[in-house]
Amino acid sequence: MIMMVLNKSKLKKIIMWVLVAVVLLSGAIFFMKNKDTKPAFEFMEQANLPYTQGTKQNSGYVALTCNVDLGWETEYVQGILDVLKKEDVKITFNVTGRWAEKNQEMLLKLKSEGHEIGNHGHRHLDYAKLSYEENLEQIKTSKKIIEDIINEKTKFFKAPAGSFGEGTIKAANELGYTSIKWDIDTIDWNNRKEPDVIIERVKKKDIKDGSIVLMHPTYATTQCLDDIIQIIKDKGLKAGMLSNIF
Secondary structure, eight states, X not given: XXXXXXXXXXXXXXXXXXXXXXXXXXHHHHHHHTGGGOHHHHHHHHHTOOBSBOOSTTOOEEEEEEEEOTTSOGGGHHHHHHHHHHHTOOOEEEEOHHHHHHOHHHHHHHHHTTOEEEEOOSSOOOGGGSOHHHHHHHHHHHHHHHHHHHTSOOOEEOOGGGOOOXXXXXXXXXXXXXXXXXXXXXXXXXXXXXXXXXXXXXXXXXXXXXXXXXXXXXXXXXXXXXXXXXXXXXTTOEEEOGGGTO
């Protein structure tokens, strides 16, 4: 009799866990079929996290973002511009204040050719390790330098290496920024001379409406950017800037 009771007890637990699994699976399927509701973004807003995808529903765009700092090959920025002009695509360039100070003519050229300028902080530091006050100083300094040069407000902030801490988000919010990360990393910084490696990596990624692609000005990027744009087109989407998906 005791064995029967134990077996019935175990059976009830098994049935309960099976029911829980069914409910969870049903919920997952529902959200997969209703992606346009984008519940992940509501969570990001509530948790005060940077966005890895756009919030605009059915935007039809994938945002291409290019981070530019003094540590990167500024000489290849022009090569990227040449490809974008040929493809008639406008993207977002996230620049540091230090780079903007030393490359004012190029920054103005990015702006004059219709590209969007984002804030990448003043110096390329690990912002997650900085205090709120230090984050505020870095972001605010870069904001003033960039906006004084292009005579236009910047709307998006992307921390160097995507390193966001609580103080980073708080400071960016206080300055009116939408904080950005990415969901598609080309890792071109590690394959500066290997465009084929970048192309194959991007092909394998789950690029979707509202995706954010991370790039840097490297030789390889200039050689494969047109392929990346074509990969996006093949998915029935357009390559654009952050403002197209937010």
